[in-house]
Amino acid sequence: MKIKVLSRNPDEYRRETKRDIHKVQRNYDPKLHPFEAPREYVRALNATKLERVFAKPFIGALDGHRDGVNCLCKHPTSLSFLLSGACDGEVRVWNLAKRNCVATIQAHEGVVQGMCFHPDGRSFLTCGLDKVVKQWGISEECTINEEPINTILGKSVFQYMDHHQSENIFATCGQQVDIWKEDRSEPVRSFTWGVDSTHHVKFNPIETNLLGACASDRSILLYDLRGSTPLRKVILSLKSNAIAWNPMESFVFTAASEDYNLYTFDMRKLSAPIMMHMDHVAAVMDVDYSPTGKELVSAGYDKCLRIFSVDTSRSREIYHTKRMQRVRVVQWSLDNKYIISGSDEMNIRVWKARASEKLGMLSTREKASMNYNEKLKEKFIHHPQIRRIARHRHVPRQIYSLSKEMRIMKESRKRKESNKRRHSKPGAVPYVPERKKAIVKEVE
Amino acid sequence: DRYPGDAPVPKKLMSKYQRGKKLHTKGARTHHGHVKLVQNEKKVTMAVKQAARSERLLQEQSGFMIPEDGESTTNVTQSDIVQAADITTAQKHFNLELTQFGPYKAQYTRNGKHLLIAGSKGHVAALDWLTKRLLCEINVMETVRDIRWLHQETMFAVAQKQWTYIYDNQGIELHCLKQPNEALRLEFLPYHFLLASSNATGYLYWLDVSVGQKVASHNTGLGRLDVMCQNPQNAVICLGHPTGSVSMWSPNVNEPLVKMLCHGAAVRSVAVDPTGNYMATSGVDRKMKIWDIRKFEMVHSYQIGCGAGHMVFSQTGALGLGKGNIVEVYQDPCRQQLTSPYMIHKLKTTVNNLHFCPYEDVLGVGHGDGFTSLIIPGAGEANFDAMESNPYQTKKQRREAEVQMLLDKIPVEMIHLDSKMIGKVDMKSFVERVEENNKIHFKKPMSISYEPKHKMKGKGSGRKKEQRKRGVIEEGRRQTVKELVKDKLQEGAQGRKESSTAVSKSKGVLDRFKKTET
Numbered sequence: 016m017k018i019k020v021l022s023r024n025p026d027e028y029r030r031e032t033k034r035d036i037h038k039v040q041r042n043y044d045p046k047l048h049p050f051e052a053p054r055e056y057v058r059a060l061n062a063t064k065l066e067r068v069f070a071k072p073f074i075g076a077l078d079g080h081r082d083g084v085n086c087l088c089k090h091p092t093s094l095s096f097l098l099s100g101a102c103d104g105e106v107r108v109w110n111l112a113k114r115n116c117v118a119t120i121q122a123h124e125g126v127v128q129g130m131c132f133h134p135d136g137r138s139f140l141t142c143g144l145d146k147v148v149k150q151w152g153i154s155e156e157c158t159i160n161e162e163p164i165n166t167i168l169g170k171s172v173f174q175y176m177d178h179h180q181s182e183n184i185f186a187t188c189g190q191q192v193d194i195w196k197e198d199r200s201e202p203v204r205s206f207t208w209g210v211d212s213t214h215h216v217k218f219n220p221i222e223t224n225l226l227g228a229c230a231s232d233r234s235i236l237l238y239d240l241r242g243s244t245p246l247r248k249v250i251l252s253l254k255s256n257a258i259a260w261n262p263m264e265s266f267v268f269t270a271a272s273e274d275y276n277l278y279t280f281d282m283r284k285l286s287a288p289i290m291m292h293m294d295h296v297a298a299v300m301d302v303d304y305s306p307t308g309k310e311l312v313s314a315g316y317d318k319c320l321r322i323f324s325v326d327t328s329r330s331r332e333i334y335h336t337k338r339m340q341r342v343r344v345v346q347w348s349l350d351n352k353y354i355i356s357g358s359d360e361m362n363i364r365v366w367k368a369r370a371s372e373k374l375g376m377l378s379t380r381e382k383a384s385m386n387y388n389e390k391l392k393e394k395f396i397h398h399p400q401i402r403r404i405a406r407h408r409h410v411p412r413q414i415y416s417l418s419k420e421m422r423i424m425k426e427s428r429k430r431k432e433s434n435k436r437r438h439s440k441p442g443a444v445p446y447v448p449e450r451k452k453a454i455v456k457e458v459e
Numbered sequence: 460d461r462y463p464g465d466a467p468v469p470k471k472l473m474s475k476y477q478r479g480k481k482l483h484t485k486g487a488r489t490h491h492g493h494v495k496l497v498q499n500e501k502k503v504t505m506a507v508k509q510a511a512r513s514e515r516l517l518q519e520q521s522g523f524m525i526p527e528d529g530e531s532t533t534n535v536t537q538s539d540i541v542q543a544a545d546i547t548t549a550q551k552h553f554n555l556e557l558t559q560f561g562p563y564k565a566q567y568t569r570n571g572k573h574l575l576i577a578g579s580k581g582h583v584a585a586l587d588w589l590t591k592r593l594l595c596e597i598n599v600m601e602t603v604r605d606i607r608w609l610h611q612e613t614m615f616a617v618a619q620k621q622w623t624y625i626y627d628n629q630g631i632e633l634h635c636l637k638q639p640n641e642a643l644r645l646e647f648l649p650y651h652f653l654l655a656s657s658n659a660t661g662y663l664y665w666l667d668v669s670v671g672q673k674v675a676s677h678n679t680g681l682g683r684l685d686v687m688c689q690n691p692q693n694a695v696i697c698l699g700h701p702t703g704s705v706s707m708w709s710p711n712v713n714e715p716l717v718k719m720l721c722h723g724a725a726v727r728s729v730a731v732d733p734t735g736n737y738m739a740t741s742g743v744d745r746k747m748k749i750w751d752i753r754k755f756e757m758v759h760s761y762q763i764g765c766g767a768g769h770m771v772f773s774q775t776g777a778l779g780l781g782k783g784n785i786v787e788v789y790q791d792p793c794r795q796q797l798t799s800p801y802m803i804h805k806l807k808t809t810v811n812n813l814h815f816c817p818y819e820d821v822l823g824v825g826h827g828d829g830f831t832s833l834i835i836p837g838a839g840e841a842n843f844d845a846m847e848s849n850p851y852q853t854k855k856q857r858r859e860a861e862v863q864m865l866l867d868k869i870p871v872e873m874i875h876l877d878s879k880m881i882g883k884v885d886m887k888s889f890v891e892r893v894e895e896n897n898k899i900h901f902k903k904p905m906s907i908s909y910e911p912k913h914k915m916k917g918k919g920s921g922r923k924k925e926q927r928k929r930g931v932i933e934e935g936r937r938q939t940v941k942e943l944v945k946d947k948l949q950e951g952a953q954g955r956k957e958s959s960t961a962v963s964k965s966k967g968v969l970d971r972f973k974k975t976e977t
Contacts, residue, residue, distance in 0.1 A: 433901035
């Protein structure tokens with residue numbers, strides 16, 4: 016008779032010395048883990064509630080400007096520095112880590128309209144309403160030289176400027192889109208299409224020969240540096256205030272429009288936007304992509320910032336403060352952690368990109384636990400109780416009432432269309448997706 | 460490399476770790492949704508495969524007894540096992556002779572480290588059963604009806620003559636629970652932190668021990684509730700009744716969830732196996748039946764010599780029976796039809812209580828003369844999961860585990876017959892939502908495949924039924940009358956037509972020669 020009785024050697028189950036870690040044996044047999052689904056649900060619920068408890072996105076404000084902040088520029092090689100230009104012509108360099116102003120210079124006589132850094136980070140350019148483009152040198156500690164390296168006098172007012180990803184080329188826009196080389200005092204090339212002015216221009220960070228521009232005839236233009244004529248134009252229903260290229264997808268860009276929406280286009284097919292992001296209740300002033308290319312942040316005239324995911328039409332987050340007035344510019348920091356917004360009341364605010372994220376060094380256990388919680392929240396997001404808690408945001412009264420109004424208006428429009436459809440010949444009123452309704456025309 | 464890639468995992472092992480069936484990824488409405496579903500399924504398959512492969516890392520092997528030719532395990536006695544095994548195992552078989560304080564009940568903690576014994580006349584003792592180190596020993600000076608450890612070895616509940624008391628592991632009385640009165644049996648639901656107790660007057664009472672508040676109390680109306688056990692997979696309380704039926708109760712519903720007629724005579728004991736699939740009941744009619752709880756069908760029926768007063772399942776599915784002064788253990792009675800018990804042990808006095816020690820091959824028997832610990836090879840789960848219950852936990856680990864358990868406490872509303880219900884689609888409210896959506900014309904109509912509910916709301920009452928019946932008959936009569944009238948009218952019209960045509964036909968002499976129109 017063979018008899019074997021279960022007996023464990025306690026030395027294999029206990030740690031040897033005080034300096035060891037405890038031994039944790041695992042057995043993943045489902046029989047030993049009853050109530051898996053309810054326990055996971057409870058953990059997901061707790062994780063969602065804790066996320067709301069720890070959601071404190073506002074980090075600090077940088078104040079010092081004496082007029083509204085009109086443009087922000089990220090330093091290309093250093094995460095701690097930021098450049099901002101105000102409506103009185105002042106340019107300031109900020110140290111984001113210490114939250115103080117490192118240097119300030121009176122760059123222009125009027126509004127500083129556009130700023131861009133040279134990719135090596137040692138000089139930057141500013142342009143203003145006084146028809147001047149100035150190039151300034153900036154040192155390692157980010158102090159600006161008193162005198163600009165270079166001054167270019169232009170023929171007309173400059174509205175915005177952007178620098179090429181790697182070469183010594185920059186573009187300005189105003190009456191027309193001009194391409195400049197750093198040492199020349201005349202533009203190398205000028206693009207025009209019609210008689211309208213352009214107020215925003217952005218270089219594509221991946222396909223570095225491409226440019227996108229927003230014109231005042233409600234259109235978005237695409238240019239190629241290698242060609243002499245513009246590529247394409249798409250006319251929307253209302254003017255776009257800004258465009259931003261996706262840093263991960265080379266042909267995708269998002270336009271922030273006056274009709275309270277953001278439109279993400281695929282450059283190769285401009286007949287309809289791939290996604291329409293709707294959540295703002297006033298014009299969208301600026302848009303920027305996260306360096307991962309999966310999320311974007313938009314600054315609205317309705318005094319709030321909204322963070323969208325690229326593949327959803329509704330925002331996942333809203334940032335607002337009583338003291339923040341019309342937000343003009345927004346940037347997403349290059350380490351994917353912070354969002355910087357510049358607004359009309361002369362303040363630059365630094366926010367966390369993920370509101371309940373813990374900043375600073377995390378131990379491996381903390382990271383593992385946070386990853387687990389994130390995954391749980393993702394898994395149970397469709398359960399009504401958890402969705403209700405995860406979606407809940409406190410929103411300023413104006414935005415709340417305006418968004419309710421807009422919903423009613425939209426529903427009534429839909430109802431009217433559906434009634435027309437029901438009472439007319441089948442096929443007479445076709446189903447047109449909302450996205451397509453935004454485009455007026457596409458021109459070669 | 461002759462065998463490139465990962466070693467293949469046997470399908471049976473994969474199916475052990477697979478929770479539910481694989482998802483149909485063809486049903487997604489958008490491409491994006493389809494992509495997400497497929498990616499998720501891949502991750503799930505990978506997780507199942509890794510869990511299956513991790514079985515190789517398990518250290519211990521469960522105990523066994525393999526008889527040689529001509530021998531049978533039924534004849535093996537405890538002394539044989541003690542001789543054959545090593546010293547540590549020999550220590551696991553012992554006898555506590557406590558003749559003074561009445562028949563004893565015994566219970567092990569969830570991790571199998573500590574033992575609580577209580578005599579009916581009031582003697583209660585908590586000890587570490589392997590080292591025999593006493594945690595506490597008190598006499599409560601009252602009749603003790605039932606005892607239960609709470610979630611850890613720090614607290615236990617004693618159902619005394621009138622009220623239920625909760626004691627610290629040092630014997631200090633912490634709480635006196637005036638409700639429920641005269642509790643007969645106690646059950647602790649560890650994942651919900653609920654102490655369920657059954658009353659002599661037929662009340663079932665659930666108390667949340669973490670908050671200290673009553674959760675639910677149901678008047679079952681079924682008399683004295685002497686026989687109680689919990690289903691470890693869905694936290695439902697099973698009661699056995701003298702009418703021969705077994706009822707299952709959840710704190711959310713006022714009526715029994717299920718009521719099954721199990722025996723022709725009184726039910727003496729009920730036990731549910733740890734997988735939650737099978738229930739063993741034994742009745743005064745000397746039968747022991749194994750039921751499949753999910754289908755509510757009888758699987759096996761055994762004739763045992765007399766009614767088994769106490770039944771308990773071990774972690775590996777072995778069933779221990781106490782009949783009179785004999786303890787019998789059957790190995791895997793649920794899935795196979797057995798002819799003889801695996802092991803038998805005879806005691807001097809009647810068996811009062813049985814409990815298998817978790818993660819050990821030990822069966823603790825409380826009887827009239829004290830407590831006996833028997834070695835049953837193959838009864839305990841060999842490899843424990845330290846995150847669930849760790850027999851070798853330190854004080855710090857115990858405290859951390861308590862906090863984790865409290866954080867993961869499942870709310871009472873989730874106690875149902877199907878514990879996985881939270882993961883399923885709530886078809887009822889989804890269907891309602893779809894119907895609402897489809898009523899609004901400007902929204903895109905959603906189409907889902909479901910069977911529309913046969914709504915009898917307001918149409919089920921007898922009077923209405925009769926009226927409807929009469930109405931239908933009336934309708935039928937009307938139809939027939941209509942048809943008759945119609946036919947008649949038609950005939951009449953035809954007749955008139957014929958007659959008119961007949962009149963219009965003029966009689967001529969030479970009609971005979973006219974060609975008849977065919």
